[in-house]
Amino acid sequence: MRRFWQNVGFAVEGLRYATRTQRHMRIHWIASALAAAAGFWLGLTGLEWAVLALLIAVVLAAELLNTAVECVVDLASPQRHPLAKAAKDTAAAAVLVIAAAAVVIGAILFLPHLAVKFGL
């Protein structure tokens, strides 16, 4: 059990490292907080909250993995190399794909509630 909590501690250190060093990670946190606030304001259903929570977790996890790839690439290839570029750019593309999907799914979740709220 001590080992479990030790590993949770290491994971929290990773979360803090990514939040401290990655501007995009901080943007994802702010966007997640705004989406959650909008969810409370609009009164999302249980299933909609489940979808929103999953979206937030997937976007944050993708940015964490992107940060891990950047760290490993910088460690393994301090000099410029086409494969280092490919690794960083591909990892960044993964975040972009997931963030774009999150925006589309977020719109599907929120737009009907906004329409009701504003009587459209």
Ligand SMILES: Nc1ncnc2c1ncn2[C@@H]1O[C@H](COP(=O)(O)OP(=O)(O)OP(=O)(O)O)[C@@H](O)[C@H]1O
């Ligand atoms: N070792 C490298 N070899 C070749 N190209 C690189 C290398 N490191 C970075 N690049 C290229 O430069 C871009 C910017 O890299 P940089 O390290 O400045 O930022 P990042 O690590 O991608 O992300 P951020 O600055 O947001 O933390 C990368 O996406 C990649 O295209």
